[in-house]
Amino acid sequence: MRLLSSTTLLGLQVLLGTLSVALANSKDINDQNRLIVPQHETTSHFKDAEFPGGSSSNTSFQVTAVLNSPSPPYHAIIECWALAAPFNVYPTVGVALALGDVSNATYVVLPPRSGEGWHRPPANMYFVLLSGAAHVHAPKPNSSTGMVDKLRHGRKHAHAHEHLYIKPGWNQLIIAVDSDLRAPGHLTYYPGDTETVALQIPFFNGVIPDHVFVRPGACEGPTDDAGEHWWV
Secondary structure, eight states: OOOOOHHHHHHHHHHHHHHHHHTSOGGGSOGGGOOOOOGGGOOTTSEEEEOTTSOEEEEEOEEEEEEEOSSTTOOEEEEEEEESSOOEEOSSSSEEOOOOOBOOOEEEEEOTTEEEEEEOOSSSEEEEEEESOEEEEOOOBOTTTOSBOOOOTTOOOOOTTOEEEEBTTBOSEEEEOOOOTTSOOEEEEEOSSSOEEEEEEEBGGGOOOOEEEEEESOSSSOSSOOOTTTTO
């Protein structure tokens, strides 16, 4: 039987508690209690976003997404999205927002200094980092062949917005929806000297939460080659 460290268990307990709050039905919170965050108090998780109909919110949650390009060859791309669900005042202190309907949660442990190679997510889902670090690479197809080149970790890459770096403080919650069978998916590496622990949380019936496009590339951290030891 696998024994988990107290640090990992504590991180999982805190994370699950946070998700339980975030997945609560936001309709039960009175509209007058919704948090209005002044512009000068914004952080990386409180950003302005324009939504359909011309409305805007300065309390939107930005999350990095890995998805398929809408045109051939449908390769994986990385974008920053703003979720449409608003932040609401939490009954004690702080804020929370509904992350949408999900079907289950899977606890995964990835070995240090490893890689998954080309793969697609098992379902449209949230990926939540509990500890460790991950590097997602979504290379652009070769312009002459239309095929995605097979690249190895550590090689310098010329294109921006192809890289997603996940570590404490950078993109700890992402959306993975590049599941189109016409494309090979993306590459993921776990470069640290310790195990990477995460949760995979599929969306109910695969339905992606309402959102708007913010910009190409990850919401946090570098979007091109970050060099060696970025996870330290």
